[in-house]
Amino acid sequence: MGFPDRIERTVQVAQPPVVVWAALTTAEGLSAWFGNTATIDLRPGGSARMTWTGGETADMRVERVEEPVVFGFTWHIYGLPEDDPRRTYVEFTLEPAEAGTQLTVVETGFAQLPDDVYRKAFDGNTEGWASELGELVAYLDAA
Amino acid sequence: MPPDIEAVAEQVFTALADPTRRAILAALAGRGPATATDLAGRLPITRQAIAKHLALLAEAGLVTAEPGERRRIRYRLRSAPMQVAQQFLGALARDWESPLDALKDHLDGRKTPR
DSSP states (O other), X not given: OOSOOEEEEEEEESSOHHHHHHHHHSHHHHHHHTOSEEEEOOSTTXXXXXXXXXXXXXEEEEXXXXXXXXXXXXXXXXXXXXXXXXXXXXXXXXXXXXXXXXXXXXXXXXXXXXXXHHHHHHSOOOOSHHHHHHHHHHHHHHO | OOTTHHHHHHHHHHHHTXXXXXXXXXXXXXHOOEEXXXXXXXXXXXXXXXXXXXXXXXXXXXXXXXEXXXXXXXXXXXXXXXXXXXXXXXXXXXXXXXXXXXXXXXXXXXXXXX
């Protein structure tokens, strides 16, 4: 199967999980290595946002908070339009390893398709700007 | 994962691998639905070559044929397969190495430019 749905990386760091946890889940930590600025409401359903000096932003929704073992959030798929509803799920897992931490990040959901995209991709029907413009014309004509 | 997602993405990438088809898809994306004759007027490609490629693109589901003016067939880009291909590219474009390196540097007390 060539369609990558899951991306996984594991790194060893010298610091204990409690220190890594703070770097992953606090505004101060995230803004020190990930975004240039960060805000986070650390609870399931809470919002987090990172911004970069280049003007990019990443809006995240916190999903899992199991201090100091699992931190999960969803965010939008890099490269897709800002208003695209598709999101991937990112989960960090922290395991004590000797004096430090084995940190694993897994991002999944690249191969998901919401129902409407699935339907449009496979059923042969067409939707698009032109048909929406046609609907606008019909609406205006009826007014 | 539905088994045919990859087939859809493959059709998009196959279509995009050819410069003539890229030009046709770009013209339909940029200016909207067009007939083979319209496209021949805008692109440095013969009408016959355009018609051949449009037929292939329609077969692959990347464009759809519809009745146009003066009983000419008009072709319209289908965006849904492109959205599937975008997801494939999204996975390839995701870079975790750089942030994880930056995290390690941060934890080690080193400052890294971002």
